[in-house]
Amino acid sequence: xxxxxxxxxxxxxxxxxxxxxxxxxxxxxxxxxxxxxxxxxxxxxxxxxxxxxxxxxxxxxxxxxxxxxxxxxxxxxxxxxxxxxxxxxxxxxxxxxxxxxxxxxxxxxxxxxxxxxxxxxxxxxxxxxxxxxxxxxxxxxxxxxxxxxxxxxxxxxxxxxxxxxxxxxxxxxxxxxxxxxxxxxxxxxxxxxxxxxxxxxxxxxxxxxxxxxxxxxxxxxxxxxxxxxxxxxxxxxxxxxxxxxxxxxxxxxxxxxxxxxxxxxxx
Numbered sequence: 001x002x003x004x005x006x007x008x009x010x011x012x013x014x015x016x017x018x019x020x021x022x023x024x025x026x027x028x029x030x031x032x033x034x035x036x037x038x039x040x041x042x043x044x045x046x047x048x049x050x051x052x053x054x055x056x057x058x059x060x061x062x063x064x065x066x067x068x069x070x071x072x073x074x075x076x077x078x079x080x081x082x083x084x085x086x087x088x089x090x091x092x093x094x095x096x097x098x099x100x101x102x103x104x105x106x107x108x109x110x111x112x113x114x115x116x117x118x119x120x121x122x123x124x125x126x127x128x129x130x131x132x133x134x135x136x137x138x139x140x141x142x143x144x145x146x147x148x149x150x151x152x153x154x155x156x157x158x159x160x161x162x163x164x165x166x167x168x169x170x171x172x173x174x175x176x177x178x179x180x181x182x183x184x185x186x187x188x189x190x191x192x193x194x195x196x197x198x199x200x201x202x203x204x205x206x207x208x209x210x211x212x213x214x215x216x217x218x219x220x221x222x223x224x225x226x227x228x229x230x231x232x233x234x235x236x237x238x239x240x241x242x243x244x245x246x247x248x249x250x251x252x253x254x255x256x257x258x259x260x261x262x263x264x265x266x267x
Contacts, residue, residue: 019045020053027063028077033070093257095123101227101250102127110228111254112141112149112212114221118169119144119153122225130230131208145171145185146178148210149228151198155189156217156224162186177202197244201233209236211243215251216258225258227251 026042027034034042040050054071057063061076094111101109108130111123119141126132135143144150145166154162163182171180179185192198201209212228227247236243 016053019043019049020057023050023053024057024062024073027071028073031072033066033068033072035070039071093261094254095125097250097254097257098123098125098227100253101125101229101246104250105129105229105246107229107231108133109250110149110230111215112153112226112228113224114153117165117221119150121149131205131232133205133208133230142169143172143174143204144169145180146174146200146204147228148198148200148212149226151185151189151192151200152212152214152226152228153224154185155193155198156214156221159186174204175202175206177206179203195240195244197240197247199236199240201236207233209233211236211240211247213244213247213251215254225254227254 022043023039023045026039036051036054037047039045039054040047043050045053054063058065058071058074061074063071064074065071098109098111102125105127106129107127109125109127110121113120113122115122121139121141141147141150144154154165157165166182166185171182171185172178173180179188189198196213198212199209204210208230209232210228210230212226215225215227216223218224227250229243229247231243
């Protein structure tokens with residue numbers, strides 16, 4: 001599902017760019033490939049317009065034509081994704097600190113921040129002892145209200161900012177345990193502040209729990225970072241104190257890596 005910006009269509013929207021992106025999104029939604037006519041029908045465009053857009057996207061490498069005449073996403077998408085992940089995560093030292101946190105515990109770890117006012121998974125390091133969460137990959141997090149990573153970042157906002165964020169992006173029910181009312185989330189965030197760690201249990205995925213702590217707070221939201229880890233729900237319930245201690249230590253190492261990177265950038 002593609003989530004459009006909640007503030008609506010800009011007055012200076014460039015239609016040709018919008019149509020090209022719609023075509024690219026449509027092609028990316030199926031691994032089987034689509035013909036130009038199929039793309040045109042799904043995008044509600046004329047065949048002639050779709051043909052011109054596809055030719056341009058193919059020339060730039062964002063789609064590729066198969067021998068049977070269908071189109072699939074091209075390799076340029078992978079290159080742009082790698083660049084996006086690198087930009088979100090930051091320097092190699094930050095990625096290494098994230099990886100070391102995973103090695104130390106065996107659990108998956110995730111780095112979160114804000115980009116353009118939206119919660120983002122900035123980096124991920126998969127661990128063998130954690131359930132695989134295919135949605136928690138670097139990129140925008142549409143389930144901020146349901147993940148510990150998202151909660152830790154939402155907790156850094158003012159009450160009014162948080163309400164505005166929830167109004168803009170919604171509170172989708174991922175599981176029966178997902179909090180879908182702002183008042184319930186407020187109480188949950190307050191409990192997390194008291195325990196020194198934001199937690200969710202089966203709110204994002206059944207049987208999976210996540211915990212998160214602040215890595216670095218800052219007046220600028222896009223310089224705020226949090227660290228989260230995921231594991232089986234019963235494991236977190238049994239070892240919450242140890243998990244918090246591990247996250248705090250790992251967060252210190254990540255904060256040092258971020259500060260070092262900032263120092264190198266301004267040198």
